[in-house]
Amino acid sequence: MPLPLPTATNRAVVTGASSGIGMALAAELARRGHSLIVVARRGEVLQELKERLESQFRVTVEVRACDLSDPEKRAPLLEELAGREISILCNNAGIATFGPVAALDPHYEKSQVQVNAVACHDLVLAVLPGMVSRRTGAILNVGSAAGNMPIPNNATYAATKAFLNTFSESLRGELKDSGVNVTLLAPGPVRIEEIVEEDKTFVDRLVPDRFWVDTTYTARVSLDALARNKMRVVPGPLGQAMSVAGNYTPRRVMAPIVGRFYAKLGEGQAEG
Ligand SMILES: NC(=O)c1ccc[n+]([C@@H]2O[C@H](COP(=O)([O-])OP(=O)(O)OC[C@H]3O[C@@H](n4cnc5c(N)ncnc54)[C@H](OP(=O)(O)O)[C@@H]3O)[C@@H](O)[C@H]2O)c1
Structure with a gap:
């Protein structure tokens, strides 16, 4: 089934639309004529996005400022979405931490599980x-190549993305012939914005520029994949290499290798 056609009443929902991949997904959906409900905590950024997209395209953009890490704060949003005609859901909002779990803020680790996994599950159950x-709809779940393998020093993130990767691909199997498409976007590194040399982090320097994909490209190939009801889309050569390595290398071999790499990211985060 292709993507549901945009109508005056239906809406595509994009979570995490105030930045990065989510903002690009919202822009690409608007370019394709879909009216939107955009969700993130920073309502003022969403408001600017609304003004930009409504002036550029013939769409309506509704702003919902919501902290998805808080079950009480997301409850009214879930209730609203359950009663609306939602044509497309892009479950994109996500956060990550690096470093050993024992050294990280427990509150933020719990928030990460809420945003990356529980809220995504809630949103799917609502729509x-x-x-x-x-008999029509489309769900794009934004997991990660990191969800394919154990990653010491990125444990909560990798586990939440493993949940979303598996949930998405399992759900798709249940919805065959239902008219509802489900695609997992499982990227490797996606460059969110242009960075000048002196602002580059450890990972920016390690991964050569040619291996990065940008958010506009990621949004376009992801929505194309969703329209074709592909099981999984992995943009870019590095993400694809990570995907193969994560899916086919024995986990006990993979874990210490990626663990050392992510320990470096943890140091970068501590410095930053
Ligand atoms: N970029 C990559 O290399 C990469 C690779 C693999 C997977 N991914 C996944 O792709 C998705 C988007 O990543 P990105 O790199 O585009 O991230 P980003 O630029 O940091 O954007 C994250 C988005 O999530 C929203 N968000 C964070 N916490 C939230 C909360 N508590 N409630 C509501 N919204 C919240 C943020 O909005 P507010 O701050 O306004 O709330 C923001 O719009 C994530 O799920 C990420 O794990 C990214």
Whole structure:
């Protein structure tokens, strides 16, 4: 099934639309004529996005400033979405931490599980019954290549992304012939913005520029994949290499190798 056609009443929901991949997904959906509900904590950034997209394209953009890490704060959003005609859900909002779990802020680690996994699950549960009964809908879950393998020093993130990767690909199997498409976007590194040489982090320097993909490209190939109901989309050569390595290398071999690399990222975060 291609993507549901945009109508005056239906809406595509994008979480984490105030930055990076989410903002690019919102822009690409608007370019394709879809009216939107955009979600993130920073309402003022979403408001600017609304003004930009509404002036550029013939779409309506509704702003919902919401902290998805808080079950009480996301409850009204879930209730609203369950009652709306949601044509597309892009479950994109996500956060990451680097370093040993024992040294990280427990509150933020719990927030990470809420944003990356529980809220995504809640959002699917809210919109799916409507999509199934209308026999049309599309869900893009933004997991990660990091969800394919154990990653010491990125444990909570890798585990939450493993949840979303597996949930997405399992759900897709249940929805065959239902009219609802489900695609997992499992990227490797995606460059969120241009960075000048002196601002480059350890990972920016380690990964040559030609291996990075940008958010506009990521959004375009992801929505194309969703329209074709592909099981998984992995933009760019590095993400694809990570995907193969993560899926086919024995986990006990992979864990110490990636663990050393992510320990470096943890040091970078501590310095930053
Ligand atoms: N960039 C990469 O290399 C890469 C690679 C693999 C996977 N991914 C995944 O792709 C997704 C987008 O990543 P990105 O790099 O574009 O990230 P980003 O630029 O940091 O954007 C994250 C988005 O999530 C929102 N968000 C964070 N915490 C939130 C909360 N508590 N409630 C509501 N919204 C929240 C942020 O908005 P507010 O701050 O306004 O709330 C922001 O819009 C994430 O799921 C990430 O794990 C990214």
